[in-house]
Amino acid sequence: xxxxxxxxxxxxxxxxxxxxxxxxxxxxxxxxxxxxxxxxxxxxxxxxxxxxxxxxxxxxxxxxxxxxxxxxxxxxxxxxxxxxxxxxxxxxxxxxxxxxxxxxxxxxxxxxxxxxxxxxxxxxxxxxxxxxxxxxxxxxxxxxxxxxxxxxxxxxxxxxxxxxxxxxxxxxxxxxxxxxxxxxxxxxxxxxxxxxxxxxxxxxxxxxxxxxxxxxxxxxxxxxxxxxxxxxxxxxxxxxxxxxxxxxxxxxxxxxxxxxxxxxxxxxx
Amino acid sequence: xxxxxxxxxxxxxxxxxxxxxxxxxxxxxxxxxxxxxxxxxxxxxxxxxxxxxxxxxxxxxxxxxxxxxxxxxxxxxxxxxxxxxxxxxxxxxxxxxxxxxxxxxxxxxxxxxxxxxxxxxxxxxxxxxxxxxxxxxxxxxxxxxxxxxxxxxxxxxxxxxxxxxxxxxxxxxxxxxxxxxxxxxxxxxxxxxxxxxxxxxxxxxxxxxxxxxxxxxxxxxxxxxxxxxxxxxxxxxxxxxxxxxxxxxxxxxxxxxxxxxxxxxxxxxxxxxxxxxxxxxxxxx
Numbered sequence: 170x171x172x173x174x175x176x177x178x179x180x181x182x183x184x185x186x187x188x189x190x191x192x193x194x195x196x197x198x199x200x201x202x203x204x205x206x207x208x209x210x211x212x213x214x215x216x217x218x219x220x221x222x223x224x225x226x227x228x229x230x231x232x233x234x235x236x237x238x239x240x241x242x243x244x245x246x247x248x249x250x251x252x253x254x255x256x257x258x259x260x261x262x263x264x265x266x267x268x269x270x271x272x273x274x275x276x277x278x279x280x281x282x283x284x285x286x287x288x289x290x291x292x293x294x295x296x297x298x299x300x301x302x303x304x305x306x307x308x309x310x311x312x313x314x315x316x317x318x319x320x321x322x323x324x325x326x327x328x329x330x331x332x333x334x335x336x337x338x339x340x341x342x343x344x345x346x347x348x349x350x351x352x353x354x355x356x357x358x359x360x361x362x363x364x365x366x367x368x369x370x371x372x373x374x375x376x377x378x379x380x381x382x383x384x385x386x387x388x389x390x391x392x393x394x395x396x397x398x399x400x401x402x403x404x405x406x407x408x409x410x411x412x413x414x415x416x417x418x419x420x421x422x423x424x425x426x427x428x429x430x431x432x433x434x435x436x437x438x
Numbered sequence: 439x440x441x442x443x444x445x446x447x448x449x450x451x452x453x454x455x456x457x458x459x460x461x462x463x464x465x466x467x468x469x470x471x472x473x474x475x476x477x478x479x480x481x482x483x484x485x486x487x488x489x490x491x492x493x494x495x496x497x498x499x500x501x502x503x504x505x506x507x508x509x510x511x512x513x514x515x516x517x518x519x520x521x522x523x524x525x526x527x528x529x530x531x532x533x534x535x536x537x538x539x540x541x542x543x544x545x546x547x548x549x550x551x552x553x554x555x556x557x558x559x560x561x562x563x564x565x566x567x568x569x570x571x572x573x574x575x576x577x578x579x580x581x582x583x584x585x586x587x588x589x590x591x592x593x594x595x596x597x598x599x600x601x602x603x604x605x606x607x608x609x610x611x612x613x614x615x616x617x618x619x620x621x622x623x624x625x626x627x628x629x630x631x632x633x634x635x636x637x638x639x640x641x642x643x644x645x646x647x648x649x650x651x652x653x654x655x656x657x658x659x660x661x662x663x664x665x666x667x668x669x670x671x672x673x674x675x676x677x678x679x680x681x682x683x684x685x686x687x688x689x690x691x692x693x694x695x696x697x698x699x700x701x702x703x704x705x706x707x708x709x710x711x712x713x714x715x716x717x718x719x720x721x722x723x
Contacts, residue, residue, distance in 0.1 A: 220619055225548065245624075253621035260612040268613045270634045279630060280620045287621065333616070340620045 171237060173198050173255070173344050173376050174219055178231035181214055181223070181400075188227070189214055189400040198343060201370060201377040203387040203408065205423075206397035212380045215397070216346050219378070220256050221248045236343065253280075254287060257337035259366075261349035263329035267321040273332050274317030277301045280339035288341075304335040309365060327358035331365070338369065344376040345369075351386060363390055384427045388412055396420050459710020465703025469696075473519030482509040484516055485668055495688055502688045504678060510689060513670035514696050520671045521652045521700060524586050524664075528651035529644050531590025532597050537640070539594070540601025541628060544609060555602065561595035566650065567657055574663045582665040589654045593647045600643050604636035638712045645708030649701040656697055672697045 172195035181189040189211040196202050204212050218229050221240045233240040236255040240248065260266040268276055278301050285292045298317075305313035308331040321329055330350060337345060347366060351359040367390055370377045381387045387394060387408070394411050396404040396419065403417040415421040481500075482488040487507035488499070495502045500511040543554040561569070566589070573588035574580050608614065608631065617627055656673030658664035665671050672693040679689030 217615075222615060222618060249621050249623060252619045256619065258616060258619050260616065262612060266612040266616055268611075268617075268631050268635065271631075279617070279622075283621050336616065336620070 172196060172234070173200075173236055174378070175234040176215070176219065176232070177234075179215070179218060179229060179233060180231055181211070181218060181227050181229045183227050187400060189218075191231075192397070192400070192402055193231075194395050194402070194405065196344065196376045196378060198376055199374045200393070201379065201391040203391035203394040204378060204380045204397060205382060205384065205387050205394055207382055210397040211400040212382075212397055213348050216258065216348055216378060216380055219346070220252055220258070221245070222252075250287070253283065253340040253342065255342060256344040256346055257340040257342035258346040258348060259330070259334050259337050259350045261352050263326050263333055263353060264321075266333040267329055269321050271321075272317065273305075273319055273321065273324070274298065274301050276321075277304055277317070277332065277335050277339055280336045284340050300339075301335075304339055305332070307338065307369070308332070308335045309361075310335070327354055327362065330354060330358075330362055334362075334365065334369070338373075341373075342375065344378060346378045346380070348380045349382070352381070352383070359386070366390065384412070384423055385431075396423070456710045456713045458706045459714065462703050462705070462707030462710055465699055466707050469518045469522060469700050469703065472515050473522050476512075476516045476519050480512045480515060482512045484508065484512045484670060488512075494686075495692075502686070502692070504675070504689055505682055505686075510675070510692055513675055514672070514693055516670040517672040517675060517693060517696060518700070520582065520665055520669055521655060521697070523582065524589065524655040525648045525651045525704075527586035528589040528593055528654075529648045531587060532593030532647055532651075533644050535591065535594035536597025537601050539598040541605055541632070543598070543602040544605035544632075545624060551602075555599070558595050558599045558602075561592075562599065564592075566592040566654055570654055570658060571661070571663055574658065580658075580663045580666055582669065585655055585658050585664045589651045589658075592654070593651060597640070597643065597647065601636065601640060604639055605632050608632050608635045642708045642712045645704050645711070648708075649704045652697065652701055652704070 175195040177193050179189060179192045180187060192211070192215060194202065204215060206212050214223070214227070217223050219233055219235060219240065221233075221235075221243060223229060229241050231241065235251055238247075238251060240251075267273070271279075278297050281297050281300050281304070282292050284290070285297065291297075301317055302313045305316055310316045310328060310331050316324060316328065316332070321332075324332070330353075334350075345366075350366065351362050354362060363386065366377070369375070377391065379387060379390050391408055393406065394404075394408050395402055396411070396417065398419050404411055404415065404420045411420060412424055415424050485508065488509045489503045489507050491503065491505055491507045493499055493503040493507075499509050502510050504510055504513070539554060539558070543551050543558075546554065569592040570585070570588035573591060574584050577584045614627060614631055617631060622630065655664055655671065656676065659669075659671035659673035660677045661673075662677075664673055667674070675693040676690055679686070679693070683690045
């Protein structure tokens with residue numbers, strides 16, 4: 170089985186400074202990979218580079234094969250059909266992930282319509298709307314009809330994030346990139362969103378690139394982890410072994426910190 | 439209140455029209471109605487002597503007469519049409535040029551963007567009126583058309599700069615990236631996301647430009663660079679009344695009231711439009 174995303178020796182420079190150096194990993198279809206590290210370690214940058222959406226001043230080098238096609242150096246026109254069909258993204262901040270001037274239904278509908286045009290499906294209003302409602306239902310939004318007719322500012326953060334996930338799902342991607350999808354949410358909502366993501370990925374046999382700085386969150390969501398620090402990979406392996414016996418001292422400190430926090434919670438009355 | 443209650447409350451309440459919108463619409467509508475009606479009917483022949491010279495307002499002459507004995511109310515009515523023509527024309531020209539350049543700058547590479555931004559700054563540094571005067575002076579004689587084009591070009595710089603900065607702000611949002619990832623082209627991003635999002639602010643600015651264009655037109659024709667006679671522009675009426683302003687002040691006051699009322703009406707209308715165009719500003723009760 171050829172990998173869905175194959176990153177080989179990826180470095181990103183901005184004005185002579187290396188933001189990411191020599192990062193390599195790959196994701197097989199249906200596989201779940203976690204990318205962890207502190208803020209500024211290059212996690213989100215890696216994700217954006219993978220779909221060819223780096224900002225102008227950032228120069229990537231190395232090789233990124235997305236579904237077998239080279240992303241680095243490719244023209245935007247050639248990447249457009251690749252995005253969506255292969256990869257979709259769920260962002261950290263649910264408030265900015267939705268267009269504030271578009272009702273949820275139309276917003277998800279745009280993604281559905283683009284997918285339908287791509288696959289040659291029906292793009293009439295009725296079939297698009299019924300698929301939108303179906304998607305909203307799949308991400309466990311209550312009263313899909315009502316949500317579809319709401320503006321983004323009228324629903325809660327967790328609901329917005331579910332709507333954003335519905336938009337990503339509408340593309341029917343083979344790879345879902347989740348960039349800290351739960352960071353902006355409270356703990357209860359966070360757990361629900363994680364459960365939902367896990368279930369959707371399993372049901373649809375999607376690959377998952379899960380980006381987070383939160384070890385316990387990652388541990389439950391993925392099979393393998395890549396630990397990034399200062400733009401370099403410091404550790405790479407199955408989630409169980411990395412967390413049980415971390416080799417690199419940075420990972421050890423991360424795990425120790427997470428454990429200390431857990432212990433503190435248990436001791437606390 | 440739970441989120442769902444909020445959703446219910448909001449979706450059941452219709453968007454309300456603000457009083458500013460209503461008043462503005464009435465004033466602008468009145469000017470539009472009066473301006474259009476002059477195409478078919480005026481109380482008097484605008485170029486005929488219909489009474490004595492410099493008469494005070496009366497039932498026959500609602501705004502009195504000018505120094506040639508022409509009915510001022512008739513001239514002011516025609517002035518409405520000219521002001522609106524120039525305003526609308528200048529806003530369309532300024533808007534088309536400005537929005538296009540602004541969007542190009544927002545999407546362009548850093549070098550092109552910097553060049554466009556510098557060019558716009560230079561253009562903005564010129565007073566609108568001076569720029570319009572230059573354009574009118576360098577064309578073949580003053581006419582309604584040159585006034586529209588001149589004011590439109592002068593306005594486009596400000597529209598372009600605003601469009602550029604608004605579009606850049608929207609471009610930085612995650613939903614643009616998400617939309618790009620799901621395979622939207624740049625043109626699609628502009629039409630689906632950027633224009634609707636910058637439209638409310640842009641609309642208010644365009645209306646402001648409309649008001650400024652009306653004033654600029656009056657200024658140009660006051661200086662003799664606007665629509666030539668027999669077009670009865672408010673600026674020309676003001677200029678003609680200048681010599682007799684102490685003996686017959688109403689000749690200057692009446693066109694002045696017309697000018698101010700139209701500009702205020704446009705601004706009120708714009709303010710109300712913004713509240714309607716932007717769902718997050720709608721009242722929730």
